[in-house]
Amino acid sequence: MSDIGKVRVRLPSSIKPGDVVRVRSLVIHPMERIERDSKGRIIDKKYLYINRVVATYLGKTVAAFDTTQSVSENPTFVFSFRATDPGTLTITFHDTHGGKYEGTADVKFV
Amino acid sequence: MASTRGLQTSSSSEPARRLVVLALILAGCATVADGPDYSALPRWTTHALPQARGDVRVLPDGRRQAVRYEGWTTQDFGGFRTYAYDDTRPEVPVSRATPPAGVSGDAKKGRALFLSRAKAPCTGCHLVPGADVWPAGSVGPDLSAIGDRRLPDTYLYQQIWDPRVTFPNTTMPPWGASGAFTAEEIVHLVAYLQTLKGPIPPEQDAERNPLTRRRPTGFGDNLDPTNNPAVVLAEDAEKLWNASGPNGRACANCHDGGAARAMHGVATRYPKFVAAYGRVMSIEDFLTVHGPERTGRPLLAESEDNVDLAMLIKMASNGMPVQVDVTSAEARAALARGKASFYRRIGERNHSCADCHTPERGANKFLGGRMLVDVTEGLTRHFPTWRTSQGAAWDMRRRFQWCMTPLGANMLAADAIEYAELELYLTSFDNGKPMSVPGIRH
Numbered sequence: 001m002s003d004i005g006k007v008r009v010r011l012p013s014s015i016k017p018g019d020v021v022r023v024r025s026l027v028i029h030p031m032e033r034i035e036r037d038s039k040g041r042i043i044d045k046k047y048l049y050i051n052r053v054v055a056t057y058l059g060k061t062v063a064a065f066d067t068t069q070s071v072s073e074n075p076t077f078v079f080s081f082r083a084t085d086p087g088t089l090t091i092t093f094h095d096t097h098g099g100k101y102e103g104t105a106d107v108k109f110v
Numbered sequence: 111m112a113s114t115r116g117l118q119t120s121s122s123s124e125p126a127r128r129l130v131v132l133a134l135i136l137a138g139c140a141t142v143a144d145g146p147d148y149s150a151l152p153r154w155t156t157h158a159l160p161q162a163r164g165d166v167r168v169l170p171d172g173r174r175q176a177v178r179y180e181g182w183t184t185q186d187f188g189g190f191r192t193y194a195y196d197d198t199r200p201e202v203p204v205s206r207a208t209p210p211a212g213v214s215g216d217a218k219k220g221r222a223l224f225l226s227r228a229k230a231p232c233t234g235c236h237l238v239p240g241a242d243v244w245p246a247g248s249v250g251p252d253l254s255a256i257g258d259r260r261l262p263d264t265y266l267y268q269q270i271w272d273p274r275v276t277f278p279n280t281t282m283p284p285w286g287a288s289g290a291f292t293a294e295e296i297v298h299l300v301a302y303l304q305t306l307k308g309p310i311p312p313e314q315d316a317e318r319n320p321l322t323r324r325r326p327t328g329f330g331d332n333l334d335p336t337n338n339p340a341v342v343l344a345e346d347a348e349k350l351w352n353a354s355g356p357n358g359r360a361c362a363n364c365h366d367g368g369a370a371r372a373m374h375g376v377a378t379r380y381p382k383f384v385a386a387y388g389r390v391m392s393i394e395d396f397l398t399v400h401g402p403e404r405t406g407r408p409l410l411a412e413s414e415d416n417v418d419l420a421m422l423i424k425m426a427s428n429g430m431p432v433q434v435d436v437t438s439a440e441a442r443a444a445l446a447r448g449k450a451s452f453y454r455r456i457g458e459r460n461h462s463c464a465d466c467h468t469p470e471r472g473a474n475k476f477l478g479g480r481m482l483v484d485v486t487e488g489l490t491r492h493f494p495t496w497r498t499s500q501g502a503a504w505d506m507r508r509r510f511q512w513c514m515t516p517l518g519a520n521m522l523a524a525d526a527i528e529y530a531e532l533e534l535y536l537t538s539f540d541n542g543k544p545m546s547v548p549g550i551r552h
Contacts, residue, residue, distance in 0.1 A: 006342050008335040023337035027341070073501055074339040 215301025492549025
């Protein structure tokens with residue numbers, strides 16, 4: 001998984017000030033699942049998965065998620081926020097091994 | 111014998127090549143009734159990953175084990191016919207059979223066999239009552255009330271043992287003749303079928319019944335990088351495109367202006383006959399030989415580099431109509447062979463591609479929970495495609511190999527000529543339709 005942590009963020013192509021916009025984001029991540037031994041017991045180890053997603057815009061947190069292993073690999077997160085001013089939307093994905101992956105999208109008005 | 115993958119006629123010397131061309135021209139003139147011409151094909155040495163070559167290894171205890179991808183079965187199906195052109199064995203011979211004496215059928219055992227995923231399962235094609243019957247398919251007839259038809263046991267037995275005795279061109283495999291089910295197991299199956307009598311209980315769950323189940327609707331925009339991870343992975347191939355190989359040269363050195371410009375429209379013409387190699391090649395096949403020749407970098411078939419680069423090259427043609435050559439003499443000869451492969455019955459199950467993928471047979475019906483695609487709609491123009499069930503981008507060849515393994519046939523090397531010509535035949539149905547790579551499918 002050399003591609004782990006690649007992030008893509010996408011906004012609608014035309015946004016007007018004050019619009020509530022839907023943002024789509026995808027992160028390449030294995031999102032390790034719970035493994036069980038031959039007796040069906042959960043193997044205790046530090047599983048690698050994203051457990052926190054934070055989106056910031058104009059210095060404020062506009063969305064935050066605590067996520068678990070029940071989220072698929074290469075997950076997509078979709079949420080809405082109100083675009084008031086030009087600026088950068090930053091989405092940060094944190095995983096259980098301390099990995100921190102960031103993606104940005106510029107909010108521009110046309 | 112399964113190890114001799116290449117074809118026996120060979121030689122890359124110039125006079126021989128001229129002969130090849132002459133033979134191809136003659137083949138083009140021959141009448142259709144003569145069938146495809148297999149005589150003029152080069153011997154091909156595979157350039158595929160070890161797990162993608164269709165090798166069979168012999169273990170110290172003498173057992174034979176097929177080498178396939180991680181997580182795939184290692185069962186050797188060497189006893190059954192494959193797609194190799196030099197595999198001249200006949201399909202599983204038609205055989206008549208009567209129920210063995212002294213075995214009484216047990217309907218309970220029969221039902222377990224009918225549902226057993228380790229066996230067929232019969233429910234992949236046939237619907238029977240029961241909430242535990244999931245997912246049932248609709249390729250074969252609904253058997254929910256077959257017991258009401260008062261068919262003799264001997265008839266049902268023969269139908270399962272080898273239905274070709276009654277229906278020579280049936281889609282149903284010869285389960286007994288191929289050895290997939292034993293005589294005793296078939297007696298149990300018959301006993302179970304005879305218990306299926308009406309009235310059929312009302313359906314509790316519309317999803318259980320393949321006739322009322324919702325059709326799959328796809329996975330949304332396949333070119334949206336926040337929807338299809340393969341788009342993100344393919345973007346990486348740009349680095350590969352620009353990176354020098356051991357020879358000190360990169361793809362970008364010869365092909366100016368970036369992959370998107372240099373490769374614009376190129377992929378719409380593949381698979382095609384490449385004179386330099388004397389065979390039909392897809393982009394993926396061509397990369398396995400052309401890449402290392404120019405850059406020194408291996409680009410083995412089914413390697414991540416090969417598939418990523420193929421995606422990058424094909425993406426440069428997205429939106430453009432597929433236009434593979436179907437008219438030149440070489441193309442027509444290859445198409446005739448590819449079409450013959452499409453209708454060739456192979457493997458333990460004695461299936462052909464046509465059984466599942468032509469509209470008059472299985473296409474647009476459910477095989478278990480999966481909707482079978484229709485060859486006439488064109489199946490190839492979104493490959494390599496992201497497989498949500500596999501978490502990886504697969505090219506057409508790996509999809510072929512995946513398709514034929516449960517049919518009980520050993521696979522060929524991913525870059526085999528046989529696969530290239532089969533792919534060309536499939537792609538001929540995509541002609542005129544826009545490319546859209548990478549796709550996203552289950």
